[in-house]
Amino acid sequence: MSFLSTLSAPKIITVLCLLGLGANGLVQVGLQRDMAVKAQQLKSQLTQAQSLSGQMGSGLAGLTTLQASTQQMNSTLQQVRNTTVDMNNGLAALEQTVSGIKGSVTNLANSTQGSKVQVEAAAASARQLLNSLNQIMQTNTNLISNLNQMVQDQQAMNQDLQTMNQKTRLLP
Numbered sequence: 001m002s003f004l005s006t007l008s009a010p011k012i013i014t015v016l017c018l019l020g021l022g023a024n025g026l027v028q029v030g031l032q033r034d035m036a037v038k039a040q041q042l043k044s045q046l047t048q049a050q051s052l053s054g055q056m057g058s059g060l061a062g063l064t065t066l067q068a069s070t071q072q073m074n075s076t077l078q079q080v081r082n083t084t085v086d087m088n089n090g091l092a093a094l095e096q097t098v099s100g101i102k103g104s105v106t107n108l109a110n111s112t113q114g115s116k117v118q119v120e121a122a123a124a125s126a127r128q129l130l131n132s133l134n135q136i137m138q139t140n141t142n143l144i145s146n147l148n149q150m151v152q153d154q155q156a157m158n159q160d161l162q163t164m165n166q167k168t169r170l171l172p
Contacts, residue, residue, distance in 0.1 A: 069163055073160045076160065083153065087143060090146065094136065100135075101129060104126075104128045104129040107121070107122075107125040
């Protein structure tokens with residue numbers, strides 16, 4: 001206590017101010033360390049965000065390719081639709097031709113039983129039958145061509161789907 005009695009009020013205030021400044025310095029050092037740790041965490045998060053941003057940019061570039069592939073597939077599907085319509089028309093023509101052949105065969109059967117007039121009618125029916133058979137052959141050729149086109153279109157679609165699948169695997 002003798003030590004305290006020798007201290008005057010200004011000395012006590014000075015000591016208290018020095019203690020306060022020391023405590024303030026310690027608090028500031030602690031805050032600076034905390035700020036340094038948080039700055040490092042922020043830098044790490046920023047690096048990660050930049051990396052993800054770069055990946056997203058490359059993923060978005062793949063979307064343009066995906067859109068082009070989708071448009072190409074749409075075009076191929078339109079070709080398949082057109083080919084299918086052509087095939088339906090060809091089948092309708094084939095049905096009419098078969099009906100014509102049936103009529104010609106019936107006429108031929110009826111006309112082979114008689115006179116010269118009937119023989120000439122049979123020859124005319126045979127010519128009609130030949131014409132019908134030629135039409136069937138042409139229709140079959142068209143059908144084969146249409147089927148070949150559909151196979152090619154299907155192969156193109158399969159290739160487009162494989163390309164699109166590969167490109168969608170690249171997206172994050």
